[in-house]
Amino acid sequence: MDSVQYILSPREAYIAEQQWRVVKRSVDARQRELRVHLTILTDDKGKPVPKDAPIPLYEPPVFQDVHNAKRSVVIIGAGPAGLFAALTLLEHGIKPIIYERGKEVSERKKDIALLNRNEGLNPESNYCFGEGGAGTFSDGKLFSRSKKRGNMQRVMELFHYFGAPDTVLYEAHAHIGSDKLPGIIKKMRETILEKGGEIHFETCITSLKDWKLEIGNWKTPIILAIGHSAHDTYRMLAKEGVKLETKGFAMGVRAEHPQALINKLMYHLDTSRTRELEIINYVGNASYSLVTQVDGRGVYSFCMCPGGHIVPAGSEAGSCVVNGMSASHRNSPYANSGMVVQINSEDIPGDDPLRGLEFQEELERLAFEHGGPQAQAPAQRLKDFVEGKASKDLPACSYLPGIVPSRLDEWLPAHIGKRLQQGFRDFNKKYHGFLTNDAVIVGVESRSSSAVRIPRDPETLQSVSTPLLYPCGEGAGYAGGITSSALDGINAALKIADLAQ
Template sequence: MKKNINCTVSPNIAFDEQKFREFTLKKLKLTDSEEVYVRMTRRSVDARTKNIKVNTAAEVFINEEPSNPLSYDKAYKDVRDSKRAIIVGAGPGGLFAALRFLELGVKPIILERGKDVRARRRDLAAINKDNVVNPDSNYCFGEGGAGTYSDGKLYTRSKKRGDFRRILEIFVAHGADEKILVDAHPHIGTNKLPKVIAEIRESIIEAGGEIHFDSRVVDILLEKDQVKGVRTQNGFTYEGDTIILATGHSARDIFELLAEKKIEIETKPFALGVRIEHPQPLIDSIQYHGGRDRGPYLPAAAYSLVSQVRFEGKEKGVFSFCMCPGGFIVPSATAQDEIVVNGMSPSRRDSKYANSGIVVSVDHEDFKPYVKEHGVLAGMAFQRAIEHKAWLSSDKTQVAPAQRLADFVNDKVSNSLNETSYQPGLNSIDMREVLPPQVAHRLKYGFKSFGRKMKGYLTNEAQLIGIESRTSSPVRIPRDRESYQHTQIKGLFPCGEGAGYAGGIASAAMDGEKCAEKAFEQFYV
């Protein structure tokens, strides 16, 4: 017999498997003499009051074998001799497009400009220790894309785009912890995600697909308005009538290539600002209404903040982005002459720091000065100029400009900075030297608003670290709503974050699957 149970429990019960089992047996008036298997299916912390509770759901199997929690079957077709599809980019969009092609009997050929996850680590170390950025292998480029060395957050509001549960199950089938099927805000962790990505690669190769690293696409081959293949920087040509273009939000050379070939692209609004780093115990204290020791059961606390701030008569949003509890700030530049920061967390989220992007919406009005010279790439040029300015402010290294939070709000340069998780180090400056005036103004008053919402948030124990500028793509590659093909080029399927159709690992993965399905319907049936 199977029973479903929903209950609200204390954290020490919700996060202790044995205690949760004992609670469930008591709730259902069962004894250990019976064969009972308890599987938690949902867990969500409710910290709105001092009496913190956890909402849970569970399946209880009584005197019967528990069912498999995964409906997904990792049994792919052998596609060695099948028709081929070219996928540019091995981020979540590209990898999940490839897995879907395997299921549909199509041979995916992935071209990735960067390296595999193991080799990629050496290039990440070079950024942190030697301030050397490899433009093809860094925190943004390489196997798994920008998400591989991030928090591995899988939460998305875009669940209508596809089967979110299916995406989670595919990750679990490739080695992710089953807890991602349970927690309301699932994450894999930067320490575990590389192994999962490597397992996905093995699935693709074992089924007969191909993945080529160090293969940066430099040309898209066209015959009239139909794609015929791509050419890589090492001189190889890969022919095909379908291309899934899943290059990520930082592949500026691809945007430039499309513009050069007069393949239609559009300027798109995005967001820009800073990373803010607090002591994690301080955020725990604020969110959990108590002291700075959250105890052994509660997870590192997160937050989500938003405010509207007026500047020169126009209101725009200031909001937290990609909040990483118990995490680290990392250098995410893709060129030597820029500074970009991002956040990541290990699976246990046990760093002593909390960090989050705090960003301001920017749009065509902000890009105006760049339109004459850069046209449709004006947003990208605006983004690049600010990143370059930050690099110049720190003696042309990856040492990031920084300022204590209360000092920034009070227009004061910090005499000293706090300890930080950012390995290249920090340089104390007035952040208004690198931020556009409209962004700096809105950040200042946004932080004041956040300080009122979270008492203790606005403090010099926190510091701003810049620049957080890769929140999303500054370009959209237009596609037909029904066919998912580019509005101008047949066989070209713009996909994921880089094309402007996703905002994170899960949504990019769902978009990748959808692009593969649409390509199959139109070219392989």
């Protein structure tokens, strides 16, 4: 089948979408008037195909029964990389055996509820650790800045197969939302178990040494999909001689504005008017992606969550780390985003490959010290931060454990704080009104990307130091985000499937 592209007003696009089968959609807010780019499926005669026609489907996955498979693979970590690796192994008749330090998703939810009520952090079950990894209670944005790592569409198709909405197949900036993700992850688990794979929850792998499994001439490969927050596991790997190296990463704060203000700045819409609110209901709350250069380093927005919440994303006691998430409707009154500064490995003195982790941990401890007695996060009104003034009080904020006023302008290391201040001034030049005391910054956004790489052979994808160890996903330093980590997991599994031929 063919398709035809249209550039429409939101109202026209809404009407078209009620009638015809859309196969691609993106919102274009670059001009003053909002535009929607729609691609509509057409039949052999060039006529649009009705909405209820199925999306031209990909090949649905066929998972083999591996109860009695001769070949198995150990997977450490049940985040997107580990789960998608497991599903790919099932497609190739290989048994995945997953070890996950955290709990299964419904139990994990309870620990997260406690965390949000300031009733304690479970270091093994939180926003980073547990079934689905860091991707489960996230915004669930399914797009990646990188186009080069193979078939992103396959990742979308698998998410769709396990229950994600049709939009993940055609929306340019698709997202799932933290209310839907747990159900999708649960279905993945059920498939893995039903087909004969194994998942061992609450099992933290603390050594690789004793794992030399051989069945006949099959030596069991290990897929290492630990994410970037398991600092203890990186330290174990270093001790056991797995080659690690420092890599560049980014750190900063999370900024939160009223969503209505962001809608006005990005879409030029006033959401107090009913007609304009209807448009938002169709195109979704506005997001932004900002970038500038300050003193030779990138300063940029990261993981923007329209209609979302700021969440406590640390996994260690005595530290304060924030991140953002949103539900599928993205309908909270807040718009938050990481605002981070690029850190290069040469910015951190020394030659220890784990020095980036220590740098992150130091800032996280500092943020904790400047937070409140009940683990509230340190915060400052945005304009006060840029002008170097104390905030007497703070605006309402989505961060459930609470925020307390703090002088982030004084205690953030100058190479981060000063660059952020200039970055916000630059962003305000582009979107006048962005720099406002109605917005607040919350500290610290320190885990936006991995500070460590586990180098691997580009051909075999095995660790350069440790044969049959397949470091993949965000923790290996080769991916960042849900889709690219999932894809990296798929690629590791495909390499192993090749070995099995």
